[in-house]
Amino acid sequence: MKKNVLIIGAGGVAQVVAHKCAQHNDVLGALHIASRTKSKCNDIIASVHEKGAMKVAGTFEAHALDAKDTSAVADLIRKTGSQIVINVGTPYVNMSVLDACIETGVAYMDTAIHEDPAKICETPPWYANYEWKKREACEKAGVTAILGVGFDPGVVNAYARLAEDQYLDTITEIDIVDINAGSHGKYFATNFDPEINFREFTGTVYSWQGGEWRENRMFEVGKEWDLPVVGKQKAYMSGHDEVHSLANRYPKADVRFWMGFGDHYINVFTVLKSIGLLSEQPVTTAEGLEVVPLKVVKACLPDPASLAPGYTGKTCIGDLVKGTKDGKRAEVFIYNVADHKEAFNEVGSQGISYTAGVPPVAAAILIANGSWDVKKMANVEDLDPKPFISLLNRIGLPTRVKDAEGDRAVDFG
Amino acid sequence: MKKNVLIIGAGGVAQVVAHKCAQHNDVLGALHIASRTKSKCNDIIASVHEKGAMKVAGTFEAHALDAKDTSAVADLIRKTGSQIVINVGTPYVNMSVLDACIETGVAYMDTAIHEDPAKICETPPWYANYEWKKREACEKAGVTAILGVGFDPGVVNAYARLAEDQYLDTITEIDIVDINAGSHGKYFATNFDPEINFREFTGTVYSWQGGEWRENRMFEVGKEWDLPVVGKQKAYMSGHDEVHSLANRYPKADVRFWMGFGDHYINVFTVLKSIGLLSEQPVTTAEGLEVVPLKVVKACLPDPASLAPGYTGKTCIGDLVKGTKDGKRAEVFIYNVADHKEAFNEVGSQGISYTAGVPPVAAAILIANGSWDVKKMANVEDLDPKPFISLLNRIGLPTRVKDAEGDRAVDFG
Structure with missing residues (x-):
């Protein structure tokens, strides 16, 4: 209907x-x-x-x-x-x-x-x-x-469920890996609204391991992944919505989210954060103007929508799910690869x-x-x-x- | 009187x-x-x-x-x-x-x-x-x-004149080197008003060489110096007031100014500058507030005056003057070494x-x-x-x- x-x-x-x-x-x-x-x-x-x-x-x-x-x-x-x-x-x-x-x-x-x-x-x-x-x-x-x-969240949750339904008898680990191996050609830009984007990484990183919430600092836990099409890529444990809902469904499994970041991104992020420029708390300039630093950073960065025409390369997002099948250890990586240029050609977005x-x-x-x-x-x-x-x-x-x-x-x- | x-x-x-x-x-x-x-x-x-x-x-x-x-x-x-x-x-x-x-x-x-x-x-x-x-x-x-x-300018100009009066017959090169080997213990800070400090490094670097003004980009020309007390330090050719007045007095000499910068300073500076956060041109936030990014950076950075109590280490500023003495090539380095802690103890400044x-x-x-x-x-x-x-x-x-x-x-x- x-x-x-x-x-x-x-x-x-x-x-x-x-x-x-x-x-x-x-x-x-x-x-x-x-x-x-x-x-x-x-x-x-x-x-x-x-x-x-x-x-x-x-x-x-x-x-x-x-x-x-x-x-x-x-x-x-x-x-x-x-x-x-x-x-x-x-x-x-x-x-x-x-x-x-x-x-x-x-x-x-x-x-x-x-x-x-x-x-x-x-x-x-x-x-x-x-x-x-x-x-x-x-x-x-x-x-x-x-x-x-x-x-992510969304398709990666369906991938975890597919692993449960189709490939494994028990699930012990779900690692969601999100790699953007594309290039926008700018010095620095965020792919979503910088205000939202940086919020994901300024707080504590939560993961579900050993049946409880674990806390880490952002960029504290990194791991090199070797993924289809995009190859070897460094990703860092990050907090992400689906860690919660998947941990709720699979409380005995470790559930972690890994976001890919290049060294350049981390360096720029670290500089901005360390200076206080990613803060949502207003500062007052010498001239008495009250302003939120993050909003100024946002105004200086490229509009995420403006990146699409020049974006090249691919993303790879998937779930590495480990557990047992027929009594033996087994693992499966369920994933999608998307292409920035093809996306732009079809719908005008990266x-x-x-x-x-x-x-x-x-x-x-x-x-x-x-x-x-x-x-x-x-x-x-x-x-x-x-x-x-x-x-x-x-x-x-x-x-x-x-x-x-x-x-x-x-x-x- | x-x-x-x-x-x-x-x-x-x-x-x-x-x-x-x-x-x-x-x-x-x-x-x-x-x-x-x-x-x-x-x-x-x-x-x-x-x-x-x-x-x-x-x-x-x-x-x-x-x-x-x-x-x-x-x-x-x-x-x-x-x-x-x-x-x-x-x-x-x-x-x-x-x-x-x-x-x-x-x-x-x-x-x-x-x-x-x-x-x-x-x-x-x-x-x-x-x-x-x-x-x-x-x-x-x-x-x-x-x-x-x-x-610098000031004492270093007197040093050049002292080289002329006391140590050399002709002057062919004056290299003024300013090294701050001290540490303020902060992630990042400028030693003067950030607005003034960054202005020194955002434009073209001018030097007087071969009888004419030469132009370089900031951090384009770097050189490791080995100086008394502070040891080996990297400094970069920068524009500075005294290059002009000294070039006017010694037009046949090459006159250059070198400012010491650590890799960390350059990295932070490069990130801020590349993103546009050192700009004096206002940007408009998504909320419609017009604001000069540099003034926000200044508001986020430590007040230079606040650095003095914790500042340790030494500065070395001097002139390496080359020329001839009695018909032979000769050179002299005239310099001062100052101590941050001693300065603070005496006058409350770094x-x-x-x-x-x-x-x-x-x-x-x-x-x-x-x-x-x-x-x-x-x-x-x-x-x-x-x-x-x-x-x-x-x-x-x-x-x-x-x-x-x-x-x-x-x-x-």
């Missing part, structure tokens, strides 16, 4: 979501996109039409919206007749948008945990701090709410936005066709991974697996 | 000037200190009294002053009966203060060339751009104006402020006793270096010389 979609947000990921929804508006329905700045929504819709992305003739409208205002979101849902909300706005609006979906009885999804803008860093248990408090409300309202359905933006559209299609329309709140690992991975194979994010039997495409026929 | 002194400025160098003037107020006279912020002047006077620095009972008063306002400066000179003005304010006020001295007929000195705050970097011929245009006016008014009489602040007080004493009261504008190399170096030997900045005959104190008996 066709379901109308409201996209919230107008950044790089929203751009990908918009293009992908347009490419599948035969199974979705009328499309709407809303953000604080309506002109950004108009720009995205214009780029959709430029690429001729709308599969069939249909609606795609832009709206101005303060997504922190639950009743404004609810009003827009009703006005547009939307049945699925894809929230790819800032992590500060999750709860207000989710509340609006519960109020109006429509499906909700996002790609990252809710954050309080006043906090530097959220501490675990992340989902339990905000989203999971609405589990009963979702169930009662019959609302399908799929949390964290980007690539590969990192692409990997984050395609999965929620796949989830929207699975809600529309009923296979994931579970009428309750779910993290991705709670859902059957097969239809999701099959659909991603067809719409731009193919999954491969590497284990003792070799390196091959994952195909459920 | 005793001469009353007006100090303009209230930073780290002004603190040293105030203490040293107090220590010699028997040969100087009534002391006054003025800055935009009177409380900073009061703090300095309080520290003078704390140390019991006043040699004889006498006046030391604080004043609020906008030194960019020539008539306000002239009024204060008249009101205080000052006969010598030691300008150690920002480099933006040289011309207004000099004009006030010419108007009132009193002696003037400063420690750095005038700068236009609207320019990132002044281009040579530096002194000819501003100060030297007032040569005739000084001579006509019988005003002694000694330009650039800190350590060694770099100390080396910059003691020389103008020596010049004031030489004006008061008549030996440097030349009734015209002069750079330091235009004046007899012997009384200056002799006095500095006695008041905290001893000079040594190293040549074929060994390494020894410079003493004129």
Whole structure:
């Protein structure tokens, strides 16, 4: 059944979501996109039409919206007749948008945990701090709410579940590795909003090991990985949403997240952080102007959206899952490789936005066709991974697996 | 004859000037200190009294002053009966203060060339751009104006002249080397106002070689020096005031300035500069606030004055002068070594402020006793270096010389 979609947000990921929804508006329905700045929504819709992305003739409208205002979101849902909300706005609006979906009885999804803008860093248990408090409300309202359905979190959660369902009998370790081996050609840039991007790395790093939360400093634990296509790459243990939800499902397994960083990135980050330029606490200049250093750094850095045209190279993101199979130690690496240039050619965004933006559209299609329309709140690992991975194979994010039997495409026929 | 002194400025160098003037107020006279912020002047006077620095009972008063306002400066000179003005304010006020001295007929000195705050970097011929245009006016008014009489420029100019007078018959090369081998124990800090400090290194590096100005990028030309006390140190060719005035006196010599930088300093500087955080051009944050990145960096960095208590180690600043003596190639290194901790114990400032602040007080004493009261504008190399170096030997900045005959104190008996 066709379901109308409201996209919230107008950044790089929203751009990908918009293009992908347009490419599948035969199974979705009328499309709407809303953000604080309506002109950004108009720009995205214009780029959709430029690429001729709308599969069939249909609606795609832009709206101005303060997504922190639950009743404004609810009003827009009703006005547009939307049945699925894809929230790819800032992590500060999750709860207000989710509340609006519960109020109006429509499906909700996002790609990252809710954050309080006043906090530097959220501490675990992340989902339990905000989203999971609405589990009963979702169930009662019959609302399908799929949390964290980007690539990581999102597809990597489905990969862990696939390892459980398909390749292993027991799971002892889940290492999620996210490598961007691409190059934007700038001295320094972040791939998402620098304010959000740096927040991921300024606090304590949490991992789930030995049945408990472990704490490390950022860049304290590094490891060289040797991955398909991108080769040997250094990655560092980082905190990430899915460590929490996967640790909740696999409490006896060690669950770690590893983010790839080059030495140059770490050096620049370390300099900025050490001087205090990544601080969210305002400083006062000699002239008496009160200003948040991080916002000035953001203003100096390239706009992440501006990187896409020149971005080259590939990303590799996957799960190395270890455990047992038929009583023997076994391991499997389930992964995707994406190409920045191909992403730009298709949807006008770089590969990192692409990997984050395609999965929620796949989830929207699975809600529309009923296979994931579970009428309750779910993290991705709670859902059957097969239809999701099959659909991603067809719409731009193919999954491969590497284990003792070799390196091959994952195909459920 | 005793001469009353007006100090303009209230930073780290002004603190040293105030203490040293107090220590010699028997040969100087009534002391006054003025800055935009009177409380900073009061703090300095309080520290003078704390140390019991006043040699004889006498006046030391604080004043609020906008030194960019020539008539306000002239009024204060008249009101205080000052006969010598030691300008150690920002480099933006040289011309207004000099004009006030010419108007009132009193002696003037400063420690750095005038700068236009609207320019990132002044281009040579530096002194000819501003100060030297007032040569005739000084001579006509019988005003002694000694330009650039800190350590570098200042003492290093006297060292070049001493090489000419005492050690060499012809001069072919003057390399001024400034090494701070001290440690402030912070992740990163500048020894002067970061705004002024970084300006020295963001523009083109000018040197005088082969009878003409040569241009390089900052950190393009580096050389390891092996100096007394501080040992092997890497220094980089930089633009500096005295390269111009010395090139004017010794046009056939190569004149270069070398500033010591550790790899860590260069790395931090490079990161900040590459990202645009050292820019004086305002940027606009996402929230619409217009702000100059450099001013935010300054607000994040430690206040240079706060470094003094923990500063350890030594500085070595000197001139390696090459030429001929009795028809043979000869070279001489004339230098001073200063100690951060000793400087702090004596005057409450670190060694770099100390080396910059003691020389103008020596010049004031030489004006008061008549030996440097030349009734015209002069750079330091235009004046007899012997009384200056002799006095500095006695008041905290001893000079040594190293040549074929060994390494020894410079003493004129």
